[in-house]
Amino acid sequence: MQFLEVSSCSIARELIGKIARARDQLLVFCSFPREVEPTNNGAERALRPAVIQRKVTNGYRAMWAAEYETAVRSTVDTARLAGAGSFQTILQTIA
Secondary structure, three states: OHHHHOOOOHHHHHHHHHHHHOHHHHOHHHHOOOOOOOOOHHHHHHHHHHHHHHHHHOOOOOHHHHHHHHHHHHHHHHHHHOOOOHHHHHHHHHO
């Protein structure tokens, strides 16, 4: 943290402090190639169907419907990452 005193700008010092505190987390993808993506594009792509559903239907009127949609999407997407099929996963979850 020796370079915190370099700048007289409080904004720069604050930014350098944040970077210094998050240093171990910033380049994790370098330590785990092909296991951790360098961007959040995968997460953004996973959210896209839910966002489109919300926009097309103009949202949900009941909170239980939104929670149900979230639970189903989360379960199916997690199963897909493990290589399982969507339909089979839903059947197993209901059973």
